[in-house]
Amino acid sequence: MKIRDAACCADERVVRAAAAEDCEESRLALSRRAVLGVSAGLFSWACTPGWARASAEATNDPRFLVVVLRGGMDGLSTVVPHGDKAYRSLRGDLAIPRNKTIKLDNFFGLHPSLKNFGKLYKKGDASVVHATCVPLRNRSHFDTQDNLENGHPGATTGYATGWLNRLLSALPSGSPIVTHGGIQIGEAPLILRGPAPVLGWSPERYSHLENPLLYMVRTLYKANDTQMYNFLEAGLKADKLAEGKGSKDKNISDLRKGFRGAARLLRASNGPRIAALSVDGWDTHTDQGVIGGQFANLLTELDQGIEDFRKATGPTWKKTVMVLVTEFGRTARTNGDDGTDHGVGTVALLAGGAVKGGKVVSDWPGLAPSQLYDGSDLKATTDLRSVFKGVLADHLGVPGSILDTSVFPESGGVKQLNGLISASSGDGLQIAESSGRPVSLTSMAPIARYRRGEPVSGAGPRVL
């Protein structure tokens, strides 16, 4: 029973350590389960028997992965503004020397732990947006994570749907993005919650049932409960595809399994086109470290995940964009515990073969005392929604009319950031301005549907 120590107790430690900081960090607890039903295609038990082959051919549709870095990632240590004179004194012991970072341009250096990301940057497959943040700037994990995922201008609660799900709901139904749908890896994040059915897959956390026991349970379901049988078969297929051949994923972390699984699923020709996954642990209040230590280890693991993802997407990489975002940055100054507290401005990282890379995009606000937000944080000069809009428009061909209303409500004044995506990416996918489907901005409560005389439950799984 090895897993006992490796998985469960580790989680408990993470949660307790985080919650001991007396903010709502325990929100960062890992949970791994799917929400709602199944998307079209991939997991339908009726589809072609050969689909689960890991080598399923890639298609030309664009692929999109959103990685939510939960806890508030320190943007100033991830992409270091050496060119700002105030940086060194502000960061004191946590300041990273220029000669230790990977040079991105004359102003910015990359944390040395992001080696693979650095290589992608040099190759033109990765870029950075600096001094960005979600519209809500109240420094609460709970509220700003919601805000990042619900896509609303700044209200904190009461929105039960996520912008990525509303994207799937708003695009015209013929679109390949809609046909193939989205998947959440691991937990069921708000960003993918909503009316459009989404698939879920989690990295193996407890060891699977093996034959002959598994066979017996399948046989039992087949005889006695078709619905349970069908869902189990679909889940087993998802595992088979996402977990890869043999046991090469055996000794790697859940995080890396998640990135690999996401890549394999996105790569499959009838697999999902959109995925979301979360990486926890960025709330570095104490002993953050500089070149090594806690924060560096987090980055190393993430960097490995990005590289795993790149490799596992294979030929699909060139059609892929991944965006790595966090709910807020850290205070510009260090605190008394060699860490940093909840702040505002931070970075967004982009990687993928479809990214127009090799640049740091930033309207740099400066770090002088008078330039800091509330006198304490890096100011956010770019609304994170501008980044998302730029990617969705240029990579997935989503028209502004859908972006400004259904996906990011009341965001007409938030301009999309251009030039993030290489020109060929959205080819042939431009979706007509007038083709969007209406989307309710809050989920339709079952009682409301009952009162209107409609079927109460969601559409459930779609079968090919």
Next chain:
Amino acid sequence: MALSVSDAEKARIAFQRFGLGAKKSTFKRVAADPMAALVRELNKPKVALYNGRALPSYKKAASQSQKSFDNAENFRRKELEARVKKHLRADIGFVERLVLFWSNHFNMSIRKSNAVRGTIGHLERTVIRKHVLGNFSNMLLGVMQHPAMISFLDNDDSVGPNSKYGRDRGAGFNENLGREAMELHTIGSGGGYTEEDVTALALILTGWSYVRNWEADNGYNNGRNRNRGRFIYRKTWHEPGAITLMGKSYPATGRKQGIAALRDLARNPATAEHIAFKLVRHFITDEPTPEMVEPLKQAYIKSGGNLKTVSLALLQLPEAFSAPLTKLRTPYELAIAQFRALNKIYKKDDYWWAFAGPLSALNNMPWECASPEGYPDETLYWLDPDGMTLRLDTAKVSGSVYGNRYRSGALSLARSLYDSALTPETKQRISEAGSKSSQFTVLFCSPEFQRR
């Protein structure tokens, strides 16, 4: 002598649709007349209540939770353990299921704050349980004046803009509690209230707060050591003047204004309909029809919101014992059903490994659902590909942890829990499964055990 298949099915319905799962010790008594056994449970005095020396008083839970995460977490663990043990003692567990239903109706997450973490168990034990077969308006008032709900829905800093404090400081109100009280707790979406009503209720509830640690430490805002962490009504934060909610004007009576408004919301026929609908959907079917909802709604209206009367009306629906068991046990219900079947719970050392871990993996750890809507009562929320494979994985854990601690084998246990409702297929697969733990895994995976 074995029961007829239809009698055994009725017992299974009592234990699974309405209860927390069959127990060897009570199976025969319940199977003799399942309906009567359910009613008996409702009639048992103080059936929902329990107490224990280890469980904190209101004062202790509220104040100590403010002081540290560890205190709050300690209370959570103790309250949860006491809850699980209470689930095991119930004959059928219908009242326990009702407690879980109402707890989910007023859902909160311990991840929000130490206040919620340390007092949510107290709220459930002393407010939900106290009124689970009593009057809904009392339950509503108890919840709304508890620090856990005040904290979870952000009412602690909600200040009337025209109150003294609001004018002095330029402070404003937070509409979260007012909105959810209407949308989720009483009237329900589509029940005829407007955005103006949401604002009105939020203003009516301004000044309903709790004493935060820093207020008690420094004597701010009437905070003292003796009221640390407890609900407080702050007069100088309350919006002055009469306020109109759903067409009725509520005069400026301070805290009583809110009590009157909430009592009226509880009495509203739309609230009756919302609660009736949710009960039917939770216990019987994903798609309640007006024919199922109306009898409960009328029982609610006629009894003035008496929840025992409404629960009886649920049992008396024609579908109560005739509709097939098409819903799926939640992972938590599944864990409890295993404990009841085996008459064992997790050992202390197994808490994470065999209980909290699997429930976290399946996203169903009690008091940790982040949305104020609570866990959905939709079968396909629980029954999906990822959920199914995880269910099997965790059934394997249960089989090896609990099954091996059980004296006899899974087949004889299955016979005594299901009698003639045990299908030949399940019987056959259990007996083929080989090792003892594998046999329990098959039993826990079987549709007989998973559905409700």
